[in-house]
Amino acid sequence: MALHAELHRHLGGSVVPRVLWRYFERHSTELISRFPNYGEFEDFYTRPRNTLDEYLELHTLVESVQTVETLPYFIYRLVRGAYIFENLAYLELRYTPYLRTPEHLSQSKRIDKMAEIVDVVGKASHIQECPIVTSQILCMHSRLPFEVNKAIIDLAVENRQYVCGIDVAGGDSYYADRLQEWISLYDYARSQGVNTTGHLYETTAGCYPELLPYLKRIGHGIQIPLLYPELLPEIARRGQCLEVCPTTYIKTGTLQDIRQLKLVFDRCFEAGVDIAICTDNAGLHNVRLPFEYENLLTYDIIGFAQLQACQEAAFRHAFAWPYTHRPASLLNGLLQPETPKVMAMKD
Template identity: 70%
Template sequence: MKFGFWYCKDPDKFKRTRQNREQIIRIIEEVLVALYAELHRHLGGSVVPRILWRYLERSESDLIERFSNYPEFEDFYTRPRNTLDEYLELHTIVEGVQTAEALPYFIYRLMRGAYIFENLAYLELRYTPYLRTNPNLDQSRRIEQMTEIAQIVGRSSRLKEYPIVSSQILCMHSKLPYEVNRAIVDLAAQMPENICAIDLAGGDAYYGERMEEFIELFEYARSLNIKATCHLYETEGHYPELLPFLNRIGHGIQIPLRYPHLLKEVAQRKQCLEVCPTTYLKTGTLQEIRQLKQVFDQCFDAGVDIAICTDNAGLNDVRLPFEYETLLTQDVIGFEELQACQDAAFRHAFAWQYAQRPASLLDRLLKSEAS
């Protein structure tokens, strides 16, 4: 009696083999469908334009009056910008509507899409909690409300029907006062079950005049055993003094492009670059995707890990598998390099507690069945 690649003369043994195979198939279908890890995704920029448009319609928002129809809105929301500053202005649209009441609506749809359309097994959502609080409150009360925001994001991102391992990265912001940024670090320390790290965002061109302040905050986070990443070396910001405080580097593409002498120490610290290909076209940082070939080649040569990410999946009109496909079809990387980046994403994930990525577990199950 033949069954695939197996040959069995014992009917009882064949029956057990078939039952085992069917059980493994069920596990693969129900549990191990998701395969990828996303380390750099902003809560605000992840909202798909159609979902945002429907929310604005239902809530009768004044924002919708700026556009005559949905195609006009989608074009405005997803078209490339000339600079990073212009690109970041789009975040304010979503931040203004992602209130405590609205966050479950947006996060449910975000997690559903991430699981069904992107095969994500792991997702780190980053955002600035202060910018989701009630702007009519004074600063101290808004700081208090940040705890509620983080709790809502935590509850809303844990869905039985879309089983993604998820955690939050709280972003300090280059345009927020010191007191707010320090409170963001404190909040991360108070909620390790929901928050895995801190970040600094808001445009790396603005860090310089407050560098001592940001170094102090990263030192403070380290004293509390909080992991850290930072939007750094994305465009013009050249701040090597921040690098020693980071576990990962948000973007970091200007290191191999303009400051390759730094790659050796990045490799020694075992830091990973969070590279978001489509973003650099949307912000005018790069003119074509093939310019990233130098980034990948130099990092691989220097032993620096890269995790491929989407950054703002909604604003960029892209999903993680599309980023993979673009890099492959444009000959930026090959399949072996893609595999290395996918492995690196799980290896550097702040809240992934398993020794292997899901694809390795699936491979082990299949080998166990064959034996």
């Protein structure tokens, strides 16, 4: 029974090591020629990094092979694994479409090619034997020019059947020099009715309160309860949700101990701020969503009641979940024949 919702998963970081290794063996052996065996490749691919920038460099390894031709291969295995091993009912995949277009083309031609990428990802994500509700979040990028980032928003507007929102990625320390530009882009997205999230307050270098009013959800956001808890009441008032990805903060060196997240959860619950537990880069971490749940429980960061609240929040804040309740309500209906068995659609 599919039960869970995943709101923060990157397409580039979602390819599990074994699938990527097999692809390289068949098509790009030069990319793994320095690894004598799979074990050493897996260790390199999944080991912790010292900084977020170092960690993000791994995305380029996968982006280079995620093309129009190969995306169906990767997405089929991604969705199949999410359905079978993670019990996902809902999955938002986020990525920068521009970075999946041929590098030898001009900027304008690469922008034109982005629509094809979105179409391929959208069609490949719908797999009959793996009935997951899927949608895409298109990521602007901190190292791409304004013209490309605006085109990404326009692409989201034009492809609502596949796209449920926009994001900004690429390292939150790089926003400062172009802060007014990001504000204008998010303001434009909101004016077009596009849902918004953004990598913000992930690290101590990525704290920009000016951007918060433009977001429906906050990508990571852990530095808010850790360093700026005075912002929590306003975030609760706006109904914003934090997308917390526990393993990421250890892999990037942002936190030294996962138990530091207890303060994040405690302060958010106390302030009435919702948290959705996510994986971020399940492939890079070699973990799946149920493991994130189990790890938080094992370290006494949250209890079962808080876990259930986070699971419910994930469906409540999902941009494209079409029902009014999470799938558990359907299961309850099956166990109680006198109750309706069909979930009501959202208005």
